[in-house]
Each structure stands twice: as C-alpha cells, then as structure tokens.
Amino acid sequence: MNKEKTMNNNQHTNCCHHDNCSGNNESCVAIVPIFNHLEKSQMEEIMGVTHSVAYKKGEVIYSAGDQADSLYIVNMGRVRIYRLSEAGKEQLLRILKPGDFTGELALFNETLHEAYASAMVDTSICTVKRLDLQDLLLKYPSISLKVMAEFSRRLERAERQTTRLATEKVDTRIALFLAECLEVGSMNNEITLPMSKKDLASYLGTTPETISRKLYELETLGYIRLISNKKIQIIDLDSLLLI
Amino acid sequence: MNKEKTMNNNQHTNCCHHDNCSGNNESCVAIVPIFNHLEKSQMEEIMGVTHSVAYKKGEVIYSAGDQADSLYIVNMGRVRIYRLSEAGKEQLLRILKPGDFTGELALFNETLHEAYASAMVDTSICTVKRLDLQDLLLKYPSISLKVMAEFSRRLERAERQTTRLATEKVDTRIALFLAECLEVGSMNNEITLPMSKKDLASYLGTTPETISRKLYELETLGYIRLISNKKIQIIDLDSLLLI
DNA sequence: CGAAATCTTGACCGATCTCAACTTACGTGG
DNA sequence: CCACGTAAGTTGAGATCGGTCAAGATTTCG
Structure with a gap:
C-alpha cells in the first residue's frame, strides 16, 4: 500500500x-x-x-x-x-x-x-x-x-x-491497448506505457505475469520490440491487430 | 439470423x-x-x-x-x-x-x-x-x-x-446477475430471466454451455431452484453472493 | 545506497472454452 | 390446434488459456 x-x-x-x-x-x-x-x-x-x-x-x-x-x-x-x-x-x-x-x-x-x-x-x-x-x-x-x-x-x-x-482474449486486449497507445504519431512507432504493468494488468482484466509473458510472446513473433520497462516499439501493427 | x-x-x-x-x-x-x-x-x-x-x-x-x-x-x-x-x-x-x-x-x-x-x-x-x-x-x-x-x-x-x-469469475458474475434480477420484490424470490441464456452468456462474457453448467451447480448447492427455462427461484441469496 | 515495490520466469493446475451430439422450446404454416 | 423445422439449451469429453504460487531480477525512490 x-x-x-x-x-x-x-x-x-x-x-x-x-x-x-x-x-x-x-x-x-x-x-x-x-x-x-x-x-x-x-x-x-x-x-x-x-x-x-x-x-x-x-x-x-x-x-x-x-x-x-x-x-x-x-x-x-x-x-x-x-x-x-x-x-x-x-x-x-x-x-x-x-x-x-x-x-x-x-x-x-x-x-x-x-x-x-x-x-x-x-x-x-x-x-x-x-x-x-x-x-x-x-x-x-x-x-x-x-x-x-x-x-x-x-x-x-x-x-x-x-x-x-467480454469477448476478446488477453492477447487481443493487449494488442488493442498497444495500438491505442500509438494513436498520436510517436517517433519510430515507439510508445511509452502510461502506467505500471501491474495497473495495466488490472485495467485489462489480467495479471502482471500474463502481461509479461504475452509481451515476450509478441516480441518473439516480431510484432513488437521491448526497449525498456516502459518503452515498446511497434514493429508490425497490422499483424498485431490480427491476433 | x-x-x-x-x-x-x-x-x-x-x-x-x-x-x-x-x-x-x-x-x-x-x-x-x-x-x-x-x-x-x-x-x-x-x-x-x-x-x-x-x-x-x-x-x-x-x-x-x-x-x-x-x-x-x-x-x-x-x-x-x-x-x-x-x-x-x-x-x-x-x-x-x-x-x-x-x-x-x-x-x-x-x-x-x-x-x-x-x-x-x-x-x-x-x-x-x-x-x-x-x-x-x-x-x-x-x-x-x-x-x-x-x-x-x-x-x-x-x-x-x-x-x-475484469475481476470476477463466471460463478460470481452469474450470481450477481441473478441477485440484480431479484431487486423488485418478486413473489417467492422467483425471477424471470429477461433474456435468452444465449444473450445472457454474451452479456456476462461467457458461453451458453458454461451458463447451463453453473446454474446446475448452483442448484446442486441448494442456492437456487431451476423452475423452467426462464424461471429461477432464489433460495439462498446470502450464500449466492458469497461465491 | 538500500529497502520495497515491480517485474520476470518457471512449474503447475484448474476454470472455462470448444466441439459434438442430443434434447427441448418456439414460431410458422397447414 | 397440431406438426414440423429451426433455434436455443443441455450434457459430455477433451484441450487450453490464463491464473496462482514461488523465487529471483530489476526498478524506483527516499
């Protein structure tokens, strides 16, 4: 607390x-x-x-x-x-x-x-x-x-x-969230998470562990690149949204 | 359709x-x-x-x-x-x-x-x-x-x-929904579902199969009684809300 | 710099979804 | 009013997504 x-x-x-x-x-x-x-x-x-x-x-x-x-x-x-x-x-x-x-x-x-x-x-x-x-x-x-x-x-x-x-699975909810963060034309498609991953997890109705794993998975797929704790580069937005 | x-x-x-x-x-x-x-x-x-x-x-x-x-x-x-x-x-x-x-x-x-x-x-x-x-x-x-x-x-x-x-599991969401249906003092604690179970499933972010099984489970526990397709009697509201 | 919180990774398990078959309810037209 | 066809609901078996717990790494902030 x-x-x-x-x-x-x-x-x-x-x-x-x-x-x-x-x-x-x-x-x-x-x-x-x-x-x-x-x-x-x-x-x-x-x-x-x-x-x-x-x-x-x-x-x-x-x-x-x-x-x-x-x-x-x-x-x-x-x-x-x-x-x-x-x-x-x-x-x-x-x-x-x-x-x-x-x-x-x-x-x-x-x-x-x-x-x-x-x-x-x-x-x-x-x-x-x-x-x-x-x-x-x-x-x-x-x-x-x-x-x-x-x-x-x-x-x-x-x-x-x-x-x-109600309808999307965690993958998709994360992908949609990342895509929304991108909105305002950011440099190099690089986004800065607006909150801690703990908060993000609760916002998306999941757990920090799952967030961590799914982000790693998305990186493996080549859709994103994890730059630092709060910075993520979106490499393939289209694929991301097709999850 | x-x-x-x-x-x-x-x-x-x-x-x-x-x-x-x-x-x-x-x-x-x-x-x-x-x-x-x-x-x-x-x-x-x-x-x-x-x-x-x-x-x-x-x-x-x-x-x-x-x-x-x-x-x-x-x-x-x-x-x-x-x-x-x-x-x-x-x-x-x-x-x-x-x-x-x-x-x-x-x-x-x-x-x-x-x-x-x-x-x-x-x-x-x-x-x-x-x-x-x-x-x-x-x-x-x-x-x-x-x-x-x-x-x-x-x-x-x-x-x-x-x-x-985001935070409750299906059991709880169903229980909370049933409790809300009860609101306006209905006879014998008997409620009439306001929609098909298919719609209810989508409203609660689950599937008709799960709704069906969970309702049966709640009946087995003695919390509710399934009267007919759309009618359910709430027997133990308190327990229902403690799930 | 150090304590506390956050984050990550692994192993495991259980809730819930999926698919399929069957039953029941419902609306339509004869 | 009944018969029929279609949609809704149920039940079972199996698969899996994602949660939980625990340990360790990293970040944050005073």
Whole structure:
C-alpha cells in the first residue's frame, strides 16, 4: 500500500477560493474544455464557484462510499480512478489527465461514489459543488452540451472496454491497448506505457505475469520490440491487430 | 439470423409527425422521464419535433457505422443494444425498456454509431433529430440535467459491469446477475430471466454451455431452484453472493 | 545506497472454452 | 390446434488459456 494513503485526505496542502489564491484558478478554469467557449465575464463567474486543491502523490481524492457532492476537474497531474471488486480486487478504470473530470456520476443523483480516486503524482484539481454546478448549467446551457458530449465519449469508451473484456482474449486486449497507445504519431512507432504493468494488468482484466509473458510472446513473433520497462516499439501493427 | 433482419429498415410500418398521427406521440413523450417535469406548452413544443416510428420484432433500428443523428426513446416494447467484437462475436450491451433512450453517444459528437440496436418484440420509438434536441436543451436547460443524470447512471452501470468482467469469475458474475434480477420484490424470490441464456452468456462474457453448467451447480448447492427455462427461484441469496 | 515495490520466469493446475451430439422450446404454416 | 423445422439449451469429453504460487531480477525512490 502506498505510504501517503494513511494521510488524512482532508489535510490538503492548499485549498483556496478564487479571490485569495495565487491565480491558479484562472489557469485551471481556462484549460477545461467544457468551459473554454465562454466569455471572460462568464469565466469569472465560474471561477467564483470553483476551488483549487492540491494533492500530493498517492493522496486519496475520494473513496467509494463518500458522499459525492462535487465535480473534480484535473488542472495538473494525473489521477487514477479505480474500483474494488466484491472480492476486494482492485481494478483500474481510467487515468485522468489535465482537462479531464470526474465525480459527475453522483452529481446529479445524490448518491455515493462507487469508485476511488487518487493522485498518481502531485496533482492540482478544481472542484465545483453540486449546487453551484447545477446553477451554472441552468444559466449557461451551452456548458451542458459540452458536458454531455464528454459524457457520451466516456460512455462510448466504457462500453467498448466492456465488450473487449467480454469477448476478446488477453492477447487481443493487449494488442488493442498497444495500438491505442500509438494513436498520436510517436517517433519510430515507439510508445511509452502510461502506467505500471501491474495497473495495466488490472485495467485489462489480467495479471502482471500474463502481461509479461504475452509481451515476450509478441516480441518473439516480431510484432513488437521491448526497449525498456516502459518503452515498446511497434514493429508490425497490422499483424498485431490480427491476433 | 432473424428472418426480419433482411427487411429494409427504412420501411417502417408507421412513421408519423406530431400533427398527423393518432395521438401516440403524446403518450410517447409523456412517459419519458427526461421530459416529464415540463409544462404542457413545453410538452407540445417537444412533440412538435418528435417522430414516432414502429418497428417489427427483429427489425434493425440502427447499425454500427450508421450516421448517428437522432435520439431514440423507447415508447413501447424492448430494444437490444449489442456490439460486435473485432473478431465478430456479438455481445449484448443492454436492453432498453419503455422510457429508456439510446443514440445519445454520437448525438453530441457527430460520429458514427458503434453499436447495433434491434427490436426484440414489436416496438414503438420516438426519435428527435440532433439539432432539434440541441435547440430543446438550450431552451430548457432543466432537460439537460435529466439527460445528464441518466448518462451518469449509465456510466455507473457500464463501469460496474467492466469491473465485474475484469475481476470476477463466471460463478460470481452469474450470481450477481441473478441477485440484480431479484431487486423488485418478486413473489417467492422467483425471477424471470429477461433474456435468452444465449444473450445472457454474451452479456456476462461467457458461453451458453458454461451458463447451463453453473446454474446446475448452483442448484446442486441448494442456492437456487431451476423452475423452467426462464424461471429461477432464489433460495439462498446470502450464500449466492458469497461465491 | 538500500529497502520495497515491480517485474520476470518457471512449474503447475484448474476454470472455462470448444466441439459434438442430443434434447427441448418456439414460431410458422397447414 | 397440431406438426414440423429451426433455434436455443443441455450434457459430455477433451484441450487450453490464463491464473496462482514461488523465487529471483530489476526498478524506483527516499
């Protein structure tokens, strides 16, 4: 278990409202895609209800069972969203990058969080309270459209992942994951795994041992080359996707 | 393959606009949870942009690859939403009942459908065009809140299902599914499977053979009793959930 | 630099899939 | 309403994918 997990997660190193902080809020709000089409005056109004909070690496942002009453928008850093299965097994659901948000699940339903969120590195987050957000959405309906667009993308991804887990075998799931990492034209078809292999295993519904073995197998087949722990070169994408 | 699948899915038996149909639209709109808090005048405006369409059992409503430009709201009947894996395996994603909707995924992103929708029985559906819907959402922001609430529930479900597929074994997934079927206090703890075992298998990421064997096993353990093909009595829910 | 976590590799085993044969349920048409 | 054909469901035997456990190598980070 991570050392910082024992830290009380209410002891944030920084928790400021818009008018008494060092201007971080502005940058926070500015980068959020769901807000970035608004005018300056509206932005300022939004900044008025957002709160910027900093989390240290490993710190828990929320836990399953917590009352969900805020939207969390990542300003800087990385956030792991994971669940525990009924048997207590941890499963990585997704990783948030700056501009991504979470916490919306229960925002509209007044329920409890069903997942955990923790900072993978030192992270800065903007939060908006449920009621403040609802006011904003009612006042500026165009924000809703953005939020819904984001929701629909998330839903799409979640359902695609579900299908993969249900129908593809481990080989294929790994291959598809590698192919997705390639997306943004990287040099030499070289990708950097965005997470530890342990996390990757849980994300793909398998074990670190199997990941290790399958990657070796793919290398033997000549489809990939294992450069270092986190770096992999994709040599034959087409064959990879035909597995 | 279903016989009706060969039928051109543009040949609907009934496709009427609000002002020239037998009043079905009103009932359609009325039952939709995302609209049901509105006033009468607003309802009428909404009915003005909705279209009611009837589908015969087995008919395809949309296919993966189709341009997604409408929201589909089920008025009557049942709709199967399913995907095909890269290997061509079919996986059931969810079943829509009256009041549920689909098609929102690409509604905000102008992309293509990634799933298939087909009528499980004779079904009546209301559709709203993308642009009409966006107008409505901008005009009546409270609808957006309802839609987002529904989205977040869907997302929650999808992520829960993902976790189960990734971390639980087949026994457990079946047990959890049975337990969920029990939800609404049914007589004698007797449940009726909402789908064929073939579909159930694909929903749970397994095969009909395994479903069959596991159910028999659960009966042997005394946790359930197989009454008929689609009826199962839950005898020991607690033990069932401890598998 | 050293402790702790992650990763790798091997051996083994068991859950689940596959294939095949058979039975049962269901919808259609006479 | 029954008979028939097709799809769904069941059961068995065998194969295998992938999980588990354990030991050792490597990486990470204070």
